[in-house]
Amino acid sequence: MKTNRQANIRLNEDPREILGVPPDADDARIRQAYLLKVKENPPDRAPAAFERIRDAYEVLRDPRRRALHMFLSADPHAPLLSLLPANRQERKFTGPDPWLAVLREK
Amino acid sequence: MGVKLNRETKLPHPPVRGTGASVPVPQEEEVRGLLAKGKAKPAVELAKEIHKRCGCPESEALLVDAYAARIRSLWKTGLKEEAKALFELVHERYSSATARLREVGVLVRASDGNLEELLRTLNDPALPQEIRRAIENAVRCQVCDLSALAQCAALTADHPLRTAAAALVKAFAAVTVGPVKEAALVLPEVSHRGPLAAWKILVRAIAYFYRQDDEACERCLKIIDPDSAPARLIPALRTMLRSRTDERLTFAADSLVAQVCGNKLSLRRALEALESAFETRVQGKILPEIQRAMTACDVAYPELVERLRQHIHVRALQLDLPIRKVRAALGGASTKNAYFWRLYARSVESSRGPIGPVTCALWEQFRRHAVAEGWFEENGPEAAALYLHMAELLLEVSVDSLETLQSDFAEQFSGFQTFYEDQPPAIRAVEAKYKKRDLYFLSPSPLFERACSIDPHREAFEQWLNWARQESDWRVADYVAECWHRAIPNHSEPLLYLMESAEKRGALNKATAFLEEAQKLDAVNPEVRRAALRLLIAQTGRHLRQRKPHLVEQDLAALEALPQAQVTDRPAYLLALRWTCEVIRSDAEMGSSFLSQIGHLLGSPAAAILACQNAGALAGLTQEDFDRHLPQKVSLDPADSLVSATARVCILGDDVGATFTIPTAWHGRLLQELTNAHGGLEGRQLETLGRAALRTNQKELAYAASIAGLEMGGDAEARFLLLRARALPEWEFERRDDCITAAVELGRRRRDTSVINEAVELRRGRPGAKTNFFDWLDSEDWHDFSMTTEQIHAVLQRERHSPTFPTDRSAPFRVSFSRETMFLDDEDLENDDEPFTLDDVARLAAEMSQARGRRQKKVRRDLPGQGDLF
Numbered sequence: 001m002k003t004n005r006q007a008n009i010r011l012n013e014d015p016r017e018i019l020g021v022p023p024d025a026d027d028a029r030i031r032q033a034y035l036l037k038v039k040e041n042p043p044d045r046a047p048a049a050f051e052r053i054r055d056a057y058e059v060l061r062d063p064r065r066r067a068l069h070m071f072l073s074a075d076p077h078a079p080l081l082s083l084l085p086a087n088r089q090e091r092k093f094t095g096p097d098p099w100l101a102v103l104r105e106k
Numbered sequence: 107m108g109v110k111l112n113r114e115t116k117l118p119h120p121p122v123r124g125t126g127a128s129v130p131v132p133q134e135e136e137v138r139g140l141l142a143k144g145k146a147k148p149a150v151e152l153a154k155e156i157h158k159r160c161g162c163p164e165s166e167a168l169l170v171d172a173y174a175a176r177i178r179s180l181w182k183t184g185l186k187e188e189a190k191a192l193f194e195l196v197h198e199r200y201s202s203a204t205a206r207l208r209e210v211g212v213l214v215r216a217s218d219g220n221l222e223e224l225l226r227t228l229n230d231p232a233l234p235q236e237i238r239r240a241i242e243n244a245v246r247c248q249v250c251d252l253s254a255l256a257q258c259a260a261l262t263a264d265h266p267l268r269t270a271a272a273a274l275v276k277a278f279a280a281v282t283v284g285p286v287k288e289a290a291l292v293l294p295e296v297s298h299r300g301p302l303a304a305w306k307i308l309v310r311a312i313a314y315f316y317r318q319d320d321e322a323c324e325r326c327l328k329i330i331d332p333d334s335a336p337a338r339l340i341p342a343l344r345t346m347l348r349s350r351t352d353e354r355l356t357f358a359a360d361s362l363v364a365q366v367c368g369n370k371l372s373l374r375r376a377l378e379a380l381e382s383a384f385e386t387r388v389q390g391k392i393l394p395e396i397q398r399a400m401t402a403c404d405v406a407y408p409e410l411v412e413r414l415r416q417h418i419h420v421r422a423l424q425l426d427l428p429i430r431k432v433r434a435a436l437g438g439a440s441t442k443n444a445y446f447w448r449l450y451a452r453s454v455e456s457s458r459g460p461i462g463p464v465t466c467a468l469w470e471q472f473r474r475h476a477v478a479e480g481w482f483e484e485n486g487p488e489a490a491a492l493y494l495h496m497a498e499l500l501l502e503v504s505v506d507s508l509e510t511l512q513s514d515f516a517e518q519f520s521g522f523q524t525f526y527e528d529q530p531p532a533i534r535a536v537e538a539k540y541k542k543r544d545l546y547f548l549s550p551s552p553l554f555e556r557a558c559s560i561d562p563h564r565e566a567f568e569q570w571l572n573w574a575r576q577e578s579d580w581r582v583a584d585y586v587a588e589c590w591h592r593a594i595p596n597h598s599e600p601l602l603y604l605m606e607s608a609e610k611r612g613a614l615n616k617a618t619a620f621l622e623e624a625q626k627l628d629a630v631n632p633e634v635r636r637a638a639l640r641l642l643i644a645q646t647g648r649h650l651r652q653r654k655p656h657l658v659e660q661d662l663a664a665l666e667a668l669p670q671a672q673v674t675d676r677p678a679y680l681l682a683l684r685w686t687c688e689v690i691r692s693d694a695e696m697g698s699s700f701l702s703q704i705g706h707l708l709g710s711p712a713a714a715i716l717a718c719q720n721a722g723a724l725a726g727l728t729q730e731d732f733d734r735h736l737p738q739k740v741s742l743d744p745a746d747s748l749v750s751a752t753a754r755v756c757i758l759g760d761d762v763g764a765t766f767t768i769p770t771a772w773h774g775r776l777l778q779e780l781t782n783a784h785g786g787l788e789g790r791q792l793e794t795l796g797r798a799a800l801r802t803n804q805k806e807l808a809y810a811a812s813i814a815g816l817e818m819g820g821d822a823e824a825r826f827l828l829l830r831a832r833a834l835p836e837w838e839f840e841r842r843d844d845c846i847t848a849a850v851e852l853g854r855r856r857r858d859t860s861v862i863n864e865a866v867e868l869r870r871g872r873p874g875a876k877t878n879f880f881d882w883l884d885s886e887d888w889h890d891f892s893m894t895t896e897q898i899h900a901v902l903q904r905e906r907h908s909p910t911f912p913t914d915r916s917a918p919f920r921v922s923f924s925r926e927t928m929f930l931d932d933e934d935l936e937n938d939d940e941p942f943t944l945d946d947v948a949r950l951a952a953e954m955s956q957a958r959g960r961r962q963k964k965v966r967r968d969l970p971g972q973g974d975l976f
Contacts, residue, residue, distance in 0.1 A: 064561070067482070067491035071469075074445075076420050076453035080377040080399070083414055084370075084407065091316055091346070091366055096282045098362040099312070103250040103338050105358040 015056035015069065030060050131156060131164045137172060146175040163202065170196060170206045177210045190214045212240040221249070225267070226260040246301040250335045252278065270296040274305045281313040304334035311343060320347050348374065369406040376402040380418070389427055396422075396435040404437075415440040420449045424457065429524075439528040444479050447472035455499070462503045463515040466496045466547035471522060478536040490561035494569070497553035501573060512548045519545070551582070555589070562593035571603060580607055598624045602637050614645050635670045640763030642668070643724075646683055647764075650690065650725030658687050675758040678707040678714075682721035689727060689735045697735050708758075711737070713751035720759060720766040748772065749779045753791030756798040767802045768795070780810040781909070789815060789822040796829045806911040808833035816906050823902060824852035824861045830905055831868060838912055843869070848901040851893040 016023060019033045034057040041049040059069050133156055140149035153172040157165040173196045180189035193214045197203050212224065227233060228241060245267065249255055256271035273295040280286050291313055296306040311326035324347060330337050342359035346367050355363065363371055376399040383395040396418055403414050419440040422432040433439050440446060451468035473492055482488035500508060526537050546552040554570035567590040574583035584607050590600035601624035608617035621641050624634050646661040665671050665680055685700035705714035715736055722732060752768055759766030768776070776795075796811035812833055815826030831845035846865045853861030893901075 063487040064491045064563075067488035068495065070481075070488065071448065071472075071492060071495060072452065074448045074452045076417070076424070076449050077456065078417075080381060080414065080417060081374060083410060083417060084374070084377075090368060090370065091318070092368065093283050093316065094362070094365045096279045098358070098365050099278070099282055099339060100250070101358040102342055102356065102362050103335060105338075105356050 013056075014073070015059045015066075018052055018056035019060065027061070030057070131160055131162065131168055134164075134168055137168055141172060141175050144179070146172065146179040150176050166200055167202055167206065170200050170203045173203075174207055174210045177207075178213070181210075181213050208234075209236055209240045212237060212244055221251075221254055221258055222260040225258055228261065228265075228267075242301040246304065246331070246334050248335060249301075250338075252302075252305065266295075266297070266300070267302070270300060270302045274302060274309065277309045278305075278312075281309055281316065285316065286313055304331045304336045308336035308339060315343060315346065323347060346371065369402065373399070373402040373406040384421055384425070387425055389431075392422075392425075392427065393431055393435045396432065397437075400435070400437050412441055413445070416446045416449060420446070420453050423450065424453055433528075442471075442475070442522075442525050442529055442533050444472055444475035444481055447475055462500060462508060462511045463519075463548050465499050466553075467515075467519065467522075469496050469499075470547050474540060475533070475536055478539075485560050487561045490557040490566070493553045493557035493560070494566055496547055497550040497557065497569070497573075500548075500550045500553070505576075515548060516545055554586075558589060558593060562590075564594070564597065564599075567593070567597075567600070571600075580611065583607065596627060598628045598631055598634055601627070602633055605637055605641065609641055609644050612648070614641070614648060617641055618645070635668075636763070639665070639668055639670050639676070643679075643683070643762055643764060647724040650683070650686055653690060655687055655691060658683075662687070674761060675708060675754065676762060678704050678717055679721065679758055679762050679764075681707065682714075682717040683725075685718050685735075686721045686725040686727065689722065689731050690725065694735060701736070708751065708754060710747050710751035710754075712748055713755050716752060716755040716766070716768075717758065719769070720755070720764065724764060748775050749795065750791060752776060752798075753788075753795040756794045757790070759798070760794065765801060766798060768798050768804065768807070770802070770804060773804065773807055776807055777810050780807075780814050789818055789820075789825070792818075793822070793825055793829060796826075796833065800829075800832055805833045805835065809911045813906075813909055816902065821856060821858075824849040824856065824858060827852070827901070827905065828861065828865055828868065831865075833911075835912060844901045845905065847893050848898045851898055 016025065016030075019030060019037055021030055021033045025033070034053065037053045038050065041053055043050040059065050133152065137149050137153050137156065140146075140152065149172040150169070153165070153169040157169045159165075173192065177189045177193050177196075180186075180192065193207060193210060197207055197211075212227070224241060224244060228238065245255070252271045252275045256268055256275055258268060261268050270293075273293050277286075277290060277293055280290055291310050293306050293309070296302050298306070307326050307330050311323050311330070314320075314323035314326060323343065327340050327343060330340060332340075339359075341355055342362050345355060345359070345363050348371075376395070380392070380395040380399045383391040386392070399418070400411065400415065403411050415436045415438070418436060419432065422429070447468055451465060451472055454465050454468055469492060473489065476482060477484045477489070503511060521543075522537070526534055546556075550573050551570075554566065554573065558566050558570055567586070571583060571586045571590065574586040577583065584604060587600040587603040587607070590597065591604070601620045605617045605620035605624065608614070608620060618641060621634075621637055624631075625638065628634055642661060642665045646658055646665065649657040649661055662680065662683060665683075671677070671680060681700050681704045685697050685704065688694075688697040688700060701711075701714050701718060704717055705711040708714055708717065718736060719732065752772065756766050756768070780792075792811045792815045796808040796815070799805070799807035799811065808829060812826045812830040815822060815829065818826075827845045827849040831842045831849070834842050834845070846869050850862055850865045853859070853865065
């Protein structure tokens with residue numbers, strides 16, 4: 001049970017995210033998602049994406065590897081910024097005045 | 107006006123004696139050259155000198171030009187007031203300045219903000235082109251108020267500048283109040299080459315920014331003229347795009363960022379500042395940044411406060427910061443739940459410090475909380491995987507170091523009570539559940555046992571058994587094999603191990619019972635078939651030693667009935683056993699017949715003698731028996747066949763599980779043949795021969811085999827480097843280390859994991875490596891196996907060009923072996939004495955006495971009558 005068997009996904013990547021399944025997905029759901037993703041990314045057209053999908057599935061289908069991935073995926077050296085949600089930043093429309101104030105400022 | 111300008115304001119007075127005629131000004135070229143290079147200040151100084159000397163209109167014109175350049179330069183560097191003051195002075199003092207300073211005057215007037223006055227000039231159809239360009243440039247760089255430009259009364263209503271400005275005002279307002287369509291960004295009124303082109307790009311950049319198309323926005327920012335007025339918004343936009351959060355912003359820009367992006371950007375900047383502070387490792391810098399980051403997080407993402415606190419706490423633990431101060435900066439203690447313990451365990455695991463009991467203790471904390479929080483069940487496969495991971499961590503530590511670490515830890519460890527201060531009751535309840543101190547995680551055995559009982563599978567049991575095999579007490583490994591067999595009865599491996607173990611202890615009946623069970627499971631398994639052969643041979647050996655020929659007959663009949671006994675050179679070994687049986691019966695004729703048959707099968711009488719000698723050793727034959735039944739002199743045909751013959755028999759020995767040894771009396775001849783081999787031997791033969799030599803501590807012979815092997819080159823180089831490493835004397839530790847490291851690197855490149863494993867074990871000095879005197883390699887840097895191609899080449903070259911076995915630095919005291927060995931084709935028989943140094947004996951004795959830990963080193967004794975052949 002070595003720590004770095006999978007070559008195409010990093011430890012800090014969530015294999016469930018790669019397959020697009022929720023955390024509570026059962027084996028059947030995981031397999032279904034895997035097959036769908038493979039159909040979208042066949043090995044002859046998108047080899048890199050296919051390898052990632054396959055490796056993510058390999059991690060999830062084997063309970064031992066899945067467990068090991070869970071233990072080792074915590075990265076204490078990850079940038080603190082990575083804790084922030086990855087969703088798009090909110091950008092408020094303010095009207096022209098605050099923008100023009102920057103231009104007028106001496 | 108600044109002090110800096112005082113020297114420049116001392117303008118030269120009008121000339122006292124001027125001729126009035128147009129004359130060439132000396133050094134004019136020099137002044138023009140300086141101006142061309144952009145060196146306005148020295149140009150002014152020189153022009154002033156010239157004008158003082160000449161005092162003619164030409165020198166005045168030159169001076170005014172220099173001043174114009176200086177004014178421009180001051181303007182460019184932002185010293186607008188100074189530029190304006192200098193302009194006024196020059197304009198007032200020199201009559202020729204009015205025309206020559208007209209272009210510069212546009213710049214100066216633009217800074218007054220008097221747009222109307224500046225633009226009115228544009229209505230003049232006779233306006234020189236350079237003046238027009240200067241005004242447009244001023245508009246490009248100075249005009250920030252597009253509304254004023256759009257309504258400028260000095261220009262006609264349909265003037266392109268006014269219409270462009272009006273369109274831009276409308277578009278700017280549109281993109282900052284809501285999403286806009288692409289058509290609204292086209293702005294045909296604004297020329298791409300006009301003075302307002304940068305505004306057009308800015309409007310587009312803002313539109314892309316709000317569309318979250320950050321790449322397109324950045325592309326626009328890159329093409330905005332940095333001297334233009336809209337460029338002032340670039341830092342703020344870049345900050346909001348996250349590409350540059352470190353830039354110091356103006357007050358208005360900060361305000362814009364806060365209004366557009368809210369407080370989230372402040373948190374990002376606080377976290378980046380904290381990262382930088384952590385890099386400095388200075389407590390005084392880190393603690394205030396922690397406080398700032400926590401405050402910013404509380405405002406922007408209150409739901410992330412706890413997670414951030416845990417990460418920061420672990421970082422602080424890594425740096426050994428005072429925990430109470432950190433806690434104060436964090437605004438409270440971090441929650442010690444499963445997430446925290448996992449993070450902390452990983453942090454310690456990935457540090458450069460020694461891994462071992464402390465890491466396992468942290469993983470145990472994680473396990474407790476993970477179970478309590480429902481991450482996994484106490485007896486689920488995840489728990490088993492965790493136990494295995496902890497066991498693997500302990501295996502990373504060398505055996506001796508682990509023993510020290512275990513005792514130190516057990517003595518000093520008092521739990522994690524300080525971590526549970528100020529914790530919620532739910533967290534404290536988990537810790538309170540484990541009242542009894544249980545340090546099971548200090549040893550691999552209970553960890554493996556827990557893992558295997560929860561989730562029994564082949565890999566886990568294999569790991570456990572491999573570890574147990576290294577223990578000196580055979581019962582440890584037997585227990586593991588029994589557990590394996592109980593847990594997974596249909597696996598043949600534990601039965602084979604139990605059989606082998608019983609066989610080694612001489613418990614052949616038990617061994618047979620285990621074998622029968624294994625055969626029931628998987629009779630065609632090659633390992634089972636080999637084990638059956640090996641066990642029957644061991645049984646035959648016992649009956650031979652007990653001098654029970656009738657039982658030997660039965661054994662031999664059973665052996666001959668085995669299909670696996672009829673392949674390769676195995677029939678020759680069965681005949682050697684029959685020869686031994688005839689020797690015991692004192693039937694010289696039959697013995698001679700078998701010897702002849704063996705020689706025929708193995709292709710060499712020397713090989714037959716060696717096979718019979720080893721079979722005889724198994725049966726406990728005496729020296730007298732060998733003397734009587736084996737020939738004293740042997741003819742070798744071809745003359746250089748002893749190495750091949752010996753290697754072939756050694757391979758046969760390995761094959762049937764009876765590791766053969768080489769008589770020391772053969773050394774001289776074998777060494778001679780190896781030296782003259784010139785590539786006529788096979789790699790496998792050489793390696794087996796070398797290993798067989800090492801079994802009886804015949805390092806010189808093993809060394810010679812490694813020379814011949816290294817000369818062959820190719821893929822076997824790594825193996826022969828390992829053989830060389832084993833064959834070298836202890837005091838050649840640096841050379842040994844080089845050989846091992848080069849072997850690992852070669853193995854890595856050729857993906858030969860067996861070489862890598864063997865080298866690692868050899869360097870660790872584990873018992874499995876069969877040598878254990880290399881204790882210094884158990885130090886922390888044992889795992890450093892990197893070597894460049896050049897270094898590997900250098901090691902190979904050095905070893906290939908070292909044909910002589912290194913002798914001890916002190917003068918060796920040699921004794922001759924008691925018996926002579928004679929090969930009939932030797933030219934110089936008297937030189938065949940086999941030397942054996944007392945150092946060899948002393949070394950062997952030292953190695954035997956230096957058992958590592960509780961391990962017992964096996965040292966095979968040489969065959970009886972080893973010097974009696976030929």
